[in-house]
Amino acid sequence: MTVPARTTTLVVMGVSGSGKTSVGEVIAKRLGWVFAEGDAFHPPANIEKMRSGHPLDDADRLPWLRRLAEWIGEREAHGENAVVTCSALKRSYRDLLRKDHPSVFFVHVTASRQVLQQRLDDREGHYMPASLLASQLDTLEPLQPDEPGLTLTDPGNVDEVVEQLLRELPADVERGGS
Numbered sequence: 771m772t773v774p775a776r777t778t779t780l781v782v783m784g785v786s787g788s789g790k791t792s793v794g795e796v797i798a799k800r801l802g803w804v805f806a807e808g809d810a811f812h813p814p815a816n817i818e819k820m821r822s823g824h825p826l827d828d829a830d831r832l833p834w835l836r837r838l839a840e841w842i843g844e845r846e847a848h849g850e851n852a853v854v855t856c857s858a859l860k861r862s863y864r865d866l867l868r869k870d871h872p873s874v875f876f877v878h879v880t881a882s883r884q885v886l887q888q889r890l891d892d893r894e895g896h897y898m899p900a901s902l903l904a905s906q907l908d909t910l911e912p913l914q915p916d917e918p919g920l921t922l923t924d925p926g927n928v929d930e931v932v933e934q935l936l937r938e939l940p941a942d943v944e945r946g947g948s
């Protein structure tokens with residue numbers, strides 16, 4: 771049996787409007803890593819629920835998180851470094867993604883409530899209504915000290931967030947593990 775090379779999967783997390791997709795796409799391009807949009811892993815029923823303004827509950831999120839975890843496992847098995855967006859609001863969701871997946875490193879993008887609200891009000895063509903922000907912020911459990919990851923607390927524009935991330939990523943993570 772061949773042992774796959776140790777890799778890194780950056781899980782770009784945070785509430786809606788925090789910049790997961792924007793930052794995730796740019797960082798993946800900069801590093802030349804595979805990118806996946808976590809929203810695309812939702813079953814259609816979840817998208818419909820959010821579109822109509824109802825927050826998802828744990829039961830709704832379970833199949834979504836399992837599919838994401840499966841994708842992470844596949845990247846590891848292929849020896850690929852990767853970037854994936856996922857709100858990953860609760861510790862239990864993050865534990866599910868990380869279980870048996872040593873490549874996972876969380877990147878929490880944040881902004882003030884006011885900035886988030888403004889961005890969502892301005893954003894068009896996305897199923898997530900701005901009204902769900904309050905419930906997302908209530909649900910959010912910040913990264914805990916024993917979780918592998920970092921929080922970008924003072925983001926400027928997307929390029930500045932990406933620069934900050936590249937500066938702060940531990941060297942072994944940026945190289946894709948040792």
Ligand SMILES: Nc1ncnc2c1ncn2[C@@H]1O[C@H](COP(=O)(O)OP(=O)(O)O)[C@@H](O)[C@H]1O
Pocket residue numbers: 784785786787788789790791792793855889890892893925926927928931
């Ligand atoms: N750091 C940032 N500075 C300014 N605008 C941003 C920043 N990050 C994201 N945006 C903008 O905010 C909106 C939401 O960003 P998005 O990446 O879609 O967030 P998410 O994927 O977390 O919901 C988009 O219109 C995006 O261009």
Ligand SMILES: [Mg+2]
Pocket residue numbers: 790791792809855
């Ligand atoms: Mg997004």
